[in-house]
Amino acid sequence: MFYQKTIEQIKTDTRPSSAGAKAFYNNPKYRGWIYQSLLLIFLIAFFYSIISNTLSNMAAQGIKSGFGFMTTSAGFDVLMSLIPFETTDSYTKVFIIGILNTILVSIIGVICSTMLGFIFGIAYFSRNWLIKKISIIYVETFRNIPVILQVLFWYTAVLTTLPSTRDSLSIGEAFFLNIRGLYIPRLIDEPKSFVVYIAIVIAIVAIFFLRRWARKRQDLTGEQFPLIWSSLGILLGLPLLALFIAGVPFHFEYPELKGFNFQGGINVIPELMALAIAMSIYTGAFIAEAVRAGIQSVPHGQTEAARSIGLKERKIMSLIIVPQAMRVITPMLNSEYQSLVKNTTIATAIGYPELFTVFAGSALNQVGQAIEMMFMSLAIYFALNMMISFIMNQFNKRVAITTR
Amino acid sequence: MNTDHQASIHNMNEDIIVIKNLNKWYGNFHVLRDINLTVKKGERIVICGPSGSGKSTTIRCINRLEEFQRGSLTVNGVEMIDDVKNIEAIRKEVGMVFQHFNLFPHLTILENLTLGPIWVQKKPKEEAKAIAMKYLERVKIPDQANKFPGQLSGGQQQRVAIARSLCMSPEIMLFDEPTSALDPEMIKEVLDVMVELADEGMTMLCVTHEMGFAKTVADRVIFMDGGEIVEQNTPDTFFDHPETDRLQLFLSQILQH
């Protein structure tokens, strides 16, 4: 309990402290200003020496400054890119590819670690002894092993021992797993496929209105509506219907072995797989712990009170436990997601071309303008983390309790 | 349902709770030993006894917050067995008030009260609100409806908790030391509400150390020790002529304070 409280406090902003204020009234006020002036002088001296040293070092080593390099061509190839790339493309494009790859692995990581975390966090409360023990073992094992080791393990000890392309493991000649990664079919649109996309949009809109209608009806008549099941039905049913009406306007491009390599389909490179698997499992363990703490923070009396007014177990979960637990879980999720984004930098160890590897690594090695390139990269990480913070704070506002 | 309830006030012959040879163990610890208790409709019962004697456990068995291993328990004609339907049916008839209020901190007072009517009784929102306001008025805090539990005093919170149970129009109310977490000046406001409730003919089982309340309100006082019912009697006999040495000792200890 105590630990959770302090963790929460770490995340809240400084609250104005009367004690701190009092402490300074005891001292003559000018003292504070002397300290600050000393600090200022120190900082000026510090930065002056750093800057002058840097400038002279750069001049001595012939390092240029400025952002001129952004338009010159990179001259090296990138292992994987979400947009077309050629070696003659500029460093700007390398930068963008790096950002996209970072975002890609972050999104995969956030989704998978959240799923793992919630599954194992809830499993802790299972009445099944084995399930509970597995949850504990998962958390205690994976959060206590350095994540970079886990990445290397998946990459070196597991994925590079996969068979060669000729002896690929395959499912139904559509999915192939080999030393070059995972190959999956690619969905190709046909002229009429827009019908299905429209159906999906309609289904989402319909569910939105259905929810409003169901809520209104419950307010008026008290009758409840099986929202989850009907939403699921609409979400699956409508597009399926459209699919068949339009005569299945899609086909798959299957990966095929041509010569020594596969062509067509989507190739998930082993670097991405190793990174995504390791990050998800590692962060998932922390999220599971957060979920466990969150659920445990809801006193048992809440469940008992809910039972005593006759609520069903499922409703107790959704109306009483989850809203209160989420208040504890969301701030922790926020910091776990931010660590995840920062941890994607370990891709460098296996060469997955995310921002850090490809821009602050390969590109920097060629250009040599460490200061500009480092700060450009850092700016991206700060921006990504601010975005996560913003989204999670919005989310937190919706689940937070207004008082207490 | 309501008219039923009104009629029952004058009809105290009906057994509403029948407990026979109830035995319960926590692991190997024998907590409840052969509890036999019959409660009639409209009866007001106070349970007292030293700490750890199994008072809470007994009344928590009545709405199945605790399981028991041997014996039988029937509430309002429904037998308590390991069946979700029966348990739900019984919980609808039985309201409970806890020592630590257990209000839902993330919901307003009004939402705390309407939760049951809306999700269990499937009432329209406006109707649920009307019911909630009716009971909030009865416990004399209608002006707090839109606050959160954390903003209320302990006494107010406990009254809200009572109102929350009443909103489900239960046949039976269980109270587990409803005043022992309260400051002295707040105890009275909660007891007043309970006395009023008793006057209206609610069937009540009340674990409490408020002996004044027991004397004026109870039809029967039960003394428990070591997981069994030692003695039960009308308040007069109970306090003035205890039958066993154990109760005598207990009363003398209480009176010392």
Place this chain on the structure above:
Amino acid sequence: MPIKEFKPLPAQPAPVSTTGPIAWLKNNLFSSPFNIVATLLILSGLFLILPGLIDWLFISANWTGTTQDACVDDGACWVFIRAWSQQIFYGSYPSGELWRVNLCLFLLAVVIYLSFILPINLRNKVAIPAFLALPFVCLLFLDGRYLGLEYVNTDYWGGFSLNILLAAASIIIAFPFGFLWALGRRSNLPFAQSVSVICIEFFRGTPVLALFFMGSVMLPLFFPEGVTVDKLLRVWIILILFMSAYMAEVFRSGFQAIPNGQYEAADSIGLGYWQKTFFIIFPQVIKVSMPNILATFIMVFKNTVFLLVIAVPEILQVILGALTNSKWLGGHATEGFLFVALVFWACCYSMSMLSTSIEKKLDTSHKH
């Protein structure tokens, strides 16, 4: 009226259906259809995996020998770990001088032990200076030049002992820095406060790997021309700054956990700001922050492995090097990684257990 004597009913044994092993199985493994299916699935999964795993790990594993040729059985080749064990723990530190590394580790253990057993009044006077002196004493010994010992260049330092000592030396020096930054963040001197906030947020928001990179590509530019700063020293500086930011936040929450009465009491006996902060507040902040300090230490300890990216020969880097050694090309990655994982797991898990127990103690002591 005669008084009856109350005879309590005898306690009966619980019915067998609710205690005993069968009841346990029923309640914990087979309580519902879902649980029955889950239990059976998990058990069959375990039966599928465990025998092979145990066989590979232990039964048909190769335990004895000194070269790769000793690995004849199908199982794990633990000979690999054995043959490299000195490197794994000490890096390339000269064999004859290993006592110096051991001495440092021993001193670290002693100082930690002291801080737990010393009475409170001595703890501040003895343990804190001992802690602060420790990194420099270790430096003197490991380096050796100034003690008249054989000089060992930092290039030869490495292995798991480096992970431990580096993490410990960083967190120790990060204590005063973190504390200062936390004070700065709490103070109402606007300039000091914003400087602290910027420092803390910068070092917390930057990926630690990026910091290491900056340490190797940017930091050299900051020093005067011609001055080369040792790589390990740069890493140490980076780790200290990184830790300080985290420790500052730990201390900040520690400050908030201290009852206001303590400040008022300190004021009332007329102590000055610094006296009050160091003699009254600081010890208490340390005490309530202990679980978080341990958590932060676990984090930095795990993060020392990231150093392999800039080729510092810490434990995992040694393993990676060994894997590419021409005499050991048999593909022992799994063994190597499992071993490192085990070592880290054992350390981090025991520290987190310690942290949980301290937390529990604090929790109860706060209730009284």
